[in-house]
Amino acid sequence: xxxxxxxxxxxxxxxxxxxxxxxxxxxxxxxxxxxxxxxxxxxxxxxxxxxxxxxxxxxxxxxxxxxxxxxxxxxxxxxxxxxxxxxxxxxxxxxxxxxxxxxxxxxxxxxxxxxxxxxxxxxxxxxxxxxxxxxxxxxxxxxxxxxxxxxxxxxxxxxxxxxxxxxxxxxxxxxxxxxxxxxxxxxxxxxxxxxxxxxxxxxxxxxxxxxxxxxxxxxxxxxxxxxxxxxxxxxxxxxxxxxxxxxxxxxxxxxxxxxxxxxxxxxxxxxxxxxxxxxxxxx
Numbered sequence: 597x598x599x600x601x602x603x604x605x606x607x608x609x610x611x612x613x614x615x616x617x618x619x620x621x622x623x624x625x626x627x628x629x630x631x632x633x634x635x636x637x638x639x640x641x642x643x644x645x646x647x648x649x650x651x652x653x654x655x656x657x658x659x660x661x662x663x664x665x666x667x668x669x670x671x672x673x674x675x676x677x678x679x680x681x682x683x684x685x686x687x688x689x690x691x692x693x694x695x696x697x698x699x700x701x702x703x704x705x706x707x708x709x710x711x712x713x714x715x716x717x718x719x720x721x722x723x724x725x726x727x728x729x730x731x732x733x734x735x736x737x738x739x740x741x742x743x744x745x746x747x748x749x750x751x752x753x754x755x756x757x758x759x760x761x762x763x764x765x766x767x768x769x770x771x772x773x774x775x776x777x778x779x780x781x782x783x784x785x786x787x788x789x790x791x792x793x794x795x796x797x798x799x800x801x802x803x804x805x806x807x808x809x810x811x812x813x814x815x816x817x818x819x820x821x822x823x824x825x826x827x828x829x830x831x832x833x834x835x836x837x838x839x840x841x842x843x844x845x846x847x848x849x850x851x852x853x854x855x856x857x858x859x860x861x862x863x864x865x866x867x868x869x870x871x872x873x874x875x876x877x878x879x
Contacts (some may be wrong), residue, residue, distance in 0.1 A: 610852050614666070618659050618776040620842045627838070631735040634762050635708075647708075650701030654783065655842065657694035661790065662849055664688055668797055669856035677801065699783050706776035712755040713762060719744040720754065723763065731757075731764040733836070734775040775836060782827040782843065789820050789850070796857050817854070821847065826863055 614772065627879055632648040646653060651660065656847065664684060668677050717723055729737040738744060740763075756763050764772070792813055797808065828843035 606678065608818075613849050613852070614659070614662065617655070617845050617849060621652055621659065622658045623838055624655055624842075625649065627735055628652055631737065632678070634737050635757070635760055646697040646701040647704045648701075650698045650705060651779075653694050653701075654662050654698035657691045657698065657784070658846070660687065661691040662853070663693070664691070665793060665797070665853045666856070669800075669853060669860050674801060678754060695787075699780075699787065702776070702779045702783050704779055706773065709757070709769065709773045709776055711758040712769070713758055714766075715754040715756055717754060718761070719745070720748040723754075727761060729762050731768055732763050733768070733834075736771040737762055747866045757864070771834065775834060775839075777829075778830055780837075782824060785827070786846075787792050787818050789817065789824075792817060792820075793853065794858070798858070800860055821850075826833070 628649045628651060634646055664687060668684065672680070715723070720740060721742065724740050724742055728740045730740050730744070730748065734737050753766055754763050755766075755769065796808075796813065799806070803861040822878055824843065824847060828840055828847065831837075831843060
């Protein structure tokens with residue numbers, strides 16, 4: 597009875613984590629919508645969507661992919677997975693399509709931060725009447741006023757992001773670039789992890805057993821998840837709370853997926869053992 601209660605609590609906790617990840621799609625979209633108004637002054641066309649809303653689209657696609665892994669490794673039986681194979685593959689293909697486009701968007705956003713022009717203004721207060729916004733961190737901007745301009749560096753060597761109404765000083769711009777590259781680093785690691793998980797699922801469905809593969813997969817994932825943890829800690833240290841919170845939730849969510857894979861593998865091995873016992877038992 598106690599184990600059943602624990603199991604129900606565990607399942608509720610797991611799906612709460614998944615729900616919080618879905619909520620993060622809205623949180624990222626709200627931030628990126630505000631930022632897009634400044635980064636794309638002429639409007640966001642179809643070619644800019646994946647750069648302007650890279651985190652929102654990426655997170656939404658990953659939530660769908662997470663649910664697919666949950667279905668394949670826990671909810672559905674092997675027979676059901678095989679029966680719905682083409683439907684699952686179709687949704688998976690679309691998820692990867694959007695993930696890769698968002699990955700390109702992370703790169704484009706990082707590189708755009710190097711497209712800047714020096715300003716002749718000696719102080720930020722000289723720019724107050726020009727509807728100028730000051731970059732406080734990546735994707736966050738504050739309108740320049742007579743009150744806040746005095747808080748900015750007196751001689752910061754201000755630069756303007758090309759084709760925008762955004763200015764920054766060297767220190768803030770450097771921090772924003774670092775955060776942008778951490779986005780690229782984080783997204784790259786997740787792509788490697790999902791390749792490993794796809795191989796795990798394929799190996800299980802095909803009932804292929806390889807101790808060498810399991811050891812190599814486990815070692816690779818330790819390295820990859822450690823890199824993701826470093827990225828999360830960097831976001832926390834730099835004050836990017838939403839990014840830190842999102843990274844933490846994703847790590848917890850994929851711990852659940854890894855647990856599903858381990859349980860699935862153990863159940864398959866147990867089934868093979870029982871079948872072998874039947875074959876050798878006297879008729």
